Amino acid sequence: MTAEHLRNRSEPGPTRAYARQVSSTAAHPHGSRVAARDHCLSMARAVDRPTGAARYGRMFPGLAPLGTDPQLLMRAGVDGGVCDATAALDRLGPGRDDAGEAAGWPFFGQLIAHDITADRSPIMGGVDPEALRNARAPKLNLEMLYSDGPVGSPYLYDLHDAAKFLLGPDGGDVQRNAQGVALIGDPRNDSHLFALTLHIALLRAHNRIVDLLRAAGVPEPDVFDKARITLTWHYQWIVVHDFLPRLVGADLVEQVLAEGGRWFAPPTGQAYIPLEFADAAFRYGHGQIRHTYRLVAGGPAVPLFPDLVGFGPVPADRRLDLAQVFDLPGRPPAQRAKRLDGRLAASLIGLPEQVTGAVDDAAYRSLAVRDLLRGDTTALPSGEAVARLLGVDPLTADELEQSWPQGTPLWFYILKEAEHRGDGDRLGPVGGRIVAEVLIGLQRADAVSYLSLEPDWQPSLPAAGPSFGMADLLTLSFDGVATA
Numbered sequence: 001m002t003a004e005h006l007r008n009r010s011e012p013g014p015t016r017a018y019a020r021q022v023s024s025t026a027a028h029p030h031g032s033r034v035a036a037r038d039h040c041l042s043m044a045r046a047v048d049r050p051t052g053a054a055r056y057g058r059m060f061p062g063l064a065p066l067g068t069d070p071q072l073l074m075r076a077g078v079d080g081g082v083c084d085a086t087a088a089l090d091r092l093g094p095g096r097d098d099a100g101e102a103a104g105w106p107f108f109g110q111l112i113a114h115d116i117t118a119d120r121s122p123i124m125g126g127v128d129p130e131a132l133r134n135a136r137a138p139k140l141n142l143e144m145l146y147s148d149g150p151v152g153s154p155y156l157y158d159l160h161d162a163a164k165f166l167l168g169p170d171g172g173d174v175q176r177n178a179q180g181v182a183l184i185g186d187p188r189n190d191s192h193l194f195a196l197t198l199h200i201a202l203l204r205a206h207n208r209i210v211d212l213l214r215a216a217g218v219p220e221p222d223v224f225d226k227a228r229i230t231l232t233w234h235y236q237w238i239v240v241h242d243f244l245p246r247l248v249g250a251d252l253v254e255q256v257l258a259e260g261g262r263w264f265a266p267p268t269g270q271a272y273i274p275l276e277f278a279d280a281a282f283r284y285g286h287g288q289i290r291h292t293y294r295l296v297a298g299g300p301a302v303p304l305f306p307d308l309v310g311f312g313p314v315p316a317d318r319r320l321d322l323a324q325v326f327d328l329p330g331r332p333p334a335q336r337a338k339r340l341d342g343r344l345a346a347s348l349i350g351l352p353e354q355v356t357g358a359v360d361d362a363a364y365r366s367l368a369v370r371d372l373l374r375g376d377t378t379a380l381p382s383g384e385a386v387a388r389l390l391g392v393d394p395l396t397a398d399e400l401e402q403s404w405p406q407g408t409p410l411w412f413y414i415l416k417e418a419e420h421r422g423d424g425d426r427l428g429p430v431g432g433r434i435v436a437e438v439l440i441g442l443q444r445a446d447a448v449s450y451l452s453l454e455p456d457w458q459p460s461l462p463a464a465g466p467s468f469g470m471a472d473l474l475t476l477s478f479d480g481v482a483t484a
Contacts, residue, residue, distance in 0.1 A: 054133065054134040054135075054136065054137055054138050054271075054272065054273070055132075055133060055134065055272045055273075056119075056132045056133070056134055056272060056273050056274070056275050056278065056378075057272040057273070057274055057275070058274060058275060058276070059263050059264050059274035059275075059276045059277065059434060059437075059438075060263065060276060060381060060385075060386060060389060062389075063381035063385045063386065063389060064381060064385070065379035065380065065381060066375075066376070066379075066380060066381055066382040066385075066406060066407050066409060066410070067376070067379075067406065068372075068376055068404070068406065068409060070373060070376065072404075073369065073372040073373055073376060073409065074363045074369050074372075074373070076368070076369075076372060076402065076412070077349075077363070077366045077368030077369030077370075077371070077372050078349065078363050078366050078368075078369060079346075079349055079350065079366070081368070082342070082343075082401065082402045083342060083343055083344055083349070083366075083368035083372075083412070084343060084344065084346070084349050084368070085097075085291070085338075085341075085343035085344055085345055085346065086346050086349075088341070088343055097291070097338055097339055098336035098337075098338070098339065099288065099336050099337045099338060099339045099340065099424055099425045100336065100425040101246050101336065101337050101425065101426075102325055102326050102327050102333075102334040102335070102336060102337065103288075103290055103293065103324075103325040103334060103335040103336055103337045103338075104194070104198070104322065104325030104326040104334065105243065105246060105247070105288070105326075105337060106284075106285030106286075106288035106289060106337055107194040107195055107198055107285075107325070108198060108243060108470065109243070109247070109282070109284075109285045110195055110285055111144065111189065111195060111198055111199065111202075112140065112239060112243075112282075112439070113278075113282055114136075114144045114186050114188050114189060114195075115136065115139075115140055115141070115142060115143060115144045115186075116134075116136055116137075116138055116139065116140060116273060116442065117134055117136055117138075117273055117278050118134060118135035118136040118186075118188075119132060119134060119135070119278070132275075132378070134272075134273055138271040138272055138273050138442055138445075139271065139442060139446045139449070140232075140235065140236050140239060140439070140442060140443055140446070140449065141232055141446065141448075141449075142202070142228075142231065142232050142235060143185070143186075144185045144186035144189060144199075145185050145186075145199070145202050145203065145206070146185060146228060147185040149224075149228075150162040150163070150224065153185070155175075155183050156175075156183060156184070156185060162224070163210050163220075163223045163224040163227065164206070164207045164210050165203040165206055165207055166183075167200070167203060167204070167207075168313075170316070171204070172200070172314065172316060172319055173196075173200070173313060173314045174190070174196070174199070174200060174203070176313055180311075180312045180313050181311075182196075182310075182311075184199065186199075190310045190311055191309070191310050191311065191355060192304060192305070192308050192309055192310045193295070193308040193310060193314065193318070193319075193320050194293075194304075194308070194320065194325065195310070196310055196314065197319070197320045197322060198322075200477075201322065201473070201474055201477040201478065202231070202235070202473075202477070204477040204478065205231055205473055205476050205477040206227055206228070206231050208476055208477065209227040209230050209231055209461075209476075210223055210224070210227045213226055213227055213230075230460065230461070233449075233450040233457065233459075234459050234460075234461055234468065234473060235473075236443055236449055236450050236451070237450065237457075237459055237468060238468070238469060238470050238473060239439055239443075240253065240257070240439070240440065240443070240451070241253075241467060241468075241469070242467075242469040242470050243470070244435070244436055244439060244440075246426065247284075247426055247427055247432070247435065248426060248427050248431075248432035248433075248435055248436045249426055249432060252432050252433070252436050253436055253440075256436045256437055256440050257440060260444075261437035261440065261441045262433075262437070263390075263433070263434075263437055264434075264437040264438050264441045265437075265441055265444070266441060266445045267445065268444075268445055268446075268447050268452065269445065269447060270445060271441070271442050271445035271446065273438070274434070274438060275378045275379075275380060276380060276381075276386070276410060276434055277434050277435065277438045279371075279374045279375050279378045279380060279410075279411070280375055280380055280409075280410035280411040280414055280434075281410075281411075281414050281427070281430075281431045281434035281435050281438075282434075282435060282438075283371050283411055284340065284414060284415060284418065284427060284431060284435075286344055286348060286367055286368070286371060287338065287340045287341065287342065287343070287344060287415045287418070288337040288338050288339075288340060289304055289337075289338060289344065289345050289347070289348055290304075290335065290336075290337065290338045290345065291303065291338070291345045291346065291347070293308070293324070293325070293335060294324050294335060295308075295318065295319065295320045295321065295324060296320075296321045296324065297321070297323075297324065297332070303345065303346070303347035304345070304347045304348070305347040305348070305350075305351055305352050305355065306347075306352040306354075309352055309354050309355065310354075311354055322474050322478065326470060326471060326474060327471060328471050328474060328475065329464045329471060329475065339419070339424035339425070340415055340418035340419055340422065340424050340425070340426075340427075341415065341416070341418075341419040341424055342401070342412055342415040342416045342419060344366075344367060344368050348366070348367040348368070349365075349366045349367070349368060350365050350366065351365045351366070351367055352365075353365075371411045372409050372411060372412065374411075375409050375410055375411050376409070380409070380410045380411075381407075381410065382404075382406070382407025382408055382409070382410065382413070383395070383407070383408045383409070383410045383412070383413020383414065383417070383430060384407050384408060384413070385407060386410060386413075386430050386434075387413075387417075387429075387430050390429065390430060390433060392429045392430060395408070395413065395416055395417055395420060395421075399416060399419075399420045400413075400416055401416070413430070414427065414428070414430060414431035414434075417429070417430055417431055418431060461473075461476060
């Protein structure tokens with residue numbers, strides 16, 4: 001039924017364009033199946049990436065940098081500072097720190113960030129913000145998953161079936177080398193159990209789509225490319241129609257889709273990542289990390305760090321049931337994300353060395369300190385300045401709960417704005433505008449995204465409800481395809 005479902009839905013635009021552009025090439029033996037077509041011939045080819053690292057830019061270039069005393073930033077972000085949630089948690093009753101959305105969504109946001117950004121510069125200055133370079137293409141194209149494809153990154157794929165990803169022996173982990181290091185498109189996705197589990201879910205979804213395409217009669221030389229495009233477009237759809245409405249509100253998403261971006265609308269092929277997005281607004285998810293998580297129903301509640309830190313094999317008894325962090329059909333409601341309120345869980349105020357590496361100041365183990373210093377290093381404007389530019393009433397001193405003499409760091413402002421303008425459940429008007437315009441604008445600037453090539457496209461994979469969403473992708477990955 002599922003293969004027939006795929007067969008009867010229209011092919012994604014890039015697949016049709018690809019078929020017109022490229023004639024079938026001779027298959028080469030590779031194990032029990034033919035090798036996937038070389039990506040230098042594919043519309044999703046790796047050669048489309050910039051020859052050098054992609055650039056960052058400014059969404060609000062006319063605004064002056066805030067400039068804050070680094071010592072003030074460090075005091076705000078360390079243990080006992082205004083960004084530490086521990087003291088506030090002691091004053092709250094059970095469940096009072098929970099947001100409305102499921103706990104897995106900020107981790108999906110983290111994978112999006114890894115897909116479009118990779119900044120290798122140091123945390124503390126020494127780099128001209130205008131000289132920063134992004135090691136990722138600014139596209140929602142699952143580069144973190146596919147890397148250079150079966151030809152350029154063969155270690156990620158099955159020797160006997162090059163159209164599929166190679167998973168660990170029982171399918172519950174990625175492949176690892178003799179020292180336990182993940183063989184993965186982006187090592188950051190192995191940093192903790194949640195990112196890794198979502199990465200594995202995407203790998204399994206691709207492999208399942210390969211099976212469905214073969215059952216639908218797709219010619220073998222075309223299977224990998226069509227599976228990649230199918231998964232990528234469904235992922236892009238989820239970002240626009242499931243992730244963003246939860247994070248910024250459906251009305252803002254519809255407005256940006258209908259009217260385009262007011263502050264971020266790069267032409268096709270000229271996308272970049274705004275620093276206001278990378279170093280402030282899209283770091284919102286740090287404020288949604290729960291204090292503790294259950295991995296399975298009835299299991300113990302443990303903090304993200306150090307208990308669930310990655311960078312090593314995942315034993316079968318330490319794996320995550322995704323129904324604990326996403327609302328899935330037929331399962332009880334998942335754990336909720338932490339409310340956005342400007343405070344971070346204790347496990348993020350004292351990150352383990354596996355995550356931070358060796359640091360010369362203990363304050364750098366705090367993710368809040370790192371976020372605040374990063375915004376200062378990249379010369380971001382204050383939150384109040386951005387709010388005034390957007391025509392939004394800035395937060396009051398009482399709402400900010402912290403005195404910032406020259407203005408509020410944009411990252412902290414966006415978290416407090418979410419608390420007071422988004423009820424702790426979603427971003428407010430400043431943070432929401434930045435995130436919505438960037439994630440939609442990047443797709444429109446990508447010549448082979450669904451929003452660019454075929455904006456009226458609809459998902460071809462079955463959905464349990466009226467519209468395809470994250471729950472359907474996870475069901476596809478781990479339980480087979482949901483019934484339409």
